[in-house]
Amino acid sequence: MEPGLKGRSAIVTGASRGIGAAIAKALGRAGATVAVNYLRSADKAEAVAGEIRGAGGTAFAIQADVTRKEDVEAMVAETIKRYGKIDILVNNAAIGFPLKPFIDHSWEEVEAKMTGEMKGVFFTTQAAVRDMMKRRYGRIIHISSGLSRYPSEGFYTHAAAKAAMDSGARVMAKELGPLGITVNVIGPGLIPTDATAHMPKEMFDFIAGATPLKRVGAPDDVAGAVSFLASDMAGFITGHYIHVNGGIFMP
Ligand code: NAP
Numbered sequence: 001m002e003p004g005l006k007g008r009s010a011i012v013t014g015a016s017r018g019i020g021a022a023i024a025k026a027l028g029r030a031g032a033t034v035a036v037n038y039l040r041s042a043d044k045a046e047a048v049a050g051e052i053r054g055a056g057g058t059a060f061a062i063q064a065d066v067t068r069k070e071d072v073e074a075m076v077a078e079t080i081k082r083y084g085k086i087d088i089l090v091n092n093a094a095i096g097f098p099l100k101p102f103i104d105h106s107w108e109e110v111e112a113k114m115t116g117e118m119k120g121v122f123f124t125t126q127a128a129v130r131d132m133m134k135r136r137y138g139r140i141i142h143i144s145s146g147l148s149r150y151p152s153e154g155f156y157t158h159a160a161a162k163a164a165m166d167s168g169a170r171v172m173a174k175e176l177g178p179l180g181i182t183v184n185v186i187g188p189g190l191i192p193t194d195a196t197a198h199m200p201k202e203m204f205d206f207i208a209g210a211t212p213l214k215r216v217g218a219p220d221d222v223a224g225a226v227s228f229l230a231s232d233m234a235g236f237i238t239g240h241y242i243h244v245n246g247g248i249f250m251p
Contacts, residue, residue, distance in 0.1 A: 183238055191216065
């Protein structure tokens with residue numbers, strides 16, 4: 001079953017690969033028009049947009065560095081020019097970070113991740129929400145990480161930056177709710193993508209074994225939750241954090 005998104009217009013950041021690509025395709029299958037954002041992988045983003053169009057949907061690929069205000073404003077303007085509006089914004093772009101003990105970090109590494117993560121969400125949401133506010137309708141979904149709620153060694157900057165994203169989302173939900181705009185956060189567990197390709201197979205096996213559903217997640221698991229939150233079925237849900245993790249952590 002697909003949530004009906006016919007007539008909706010979506011932007012998915014970091015949609016050339018991994019979780020973002022799955023989200024873009026799921027929203028496209030559900031009937032939304034989709035702006036498939038990427039940083040460098042033009043060919044991959046074009047392939048995602050082509051797959052959506054091949055299945056009867058509407059999509060285009062667009063380059064924008066989400067940490068650059070002018071790039072993001074141009075992306076939002078181009079999406080509105082093509083599709084008339086923005087109903088759904090998925091802040092998914094992955095900002096890199098060093099995986100190492102807290103004690104070994106330099107301040108520059110912390111600052112790069114914190115500002116990168118916050119700039120991406122801040123610039124993109126500010127640019128897109130202006131159109132949503134005018135029309136008193138919107139669905140904003142941040143892709144966080146379960147690591148923002150459940151600590152794991154080595155993930156200091158990632159956990160801290162995603163926790164800042166989570167907290168900001170709740171303020172946005174309070175301020176934008178009266179305007180008909182929902183803001184929610186999804187916290188995925190471990191998902192095999194390019195971002196986790198460096199992790200040993202033993203880690204995937206260990207996580208799968210410790211997970212009640214006895215597997216690690218897939219990009220489509222996250223895409224399903226996003227599609228639900230983007231749909232009218234989730235019209236009364238805002239300010240929430242949904243774990244998509246097979247039950248490995250239960251708040
Ligand atoms: P991924 O496979 O490495 O893909 C990263 C995507 O982000 C690519 O489309 C990349 O574009 C784009 N990107 C990177 N920097 C960007 C920028 N400055 N502006 C615009 N786009 C940018 O990552 P992923 O694993 O799918 O992660 C997606 C999201 O899920 C991230 O927010 C991540 O923190 C979160 N997450 C992932 C996992 C996991 O286990 N994989 C778990 C929890 C949360 P190019 O292809 O052009 O470089």
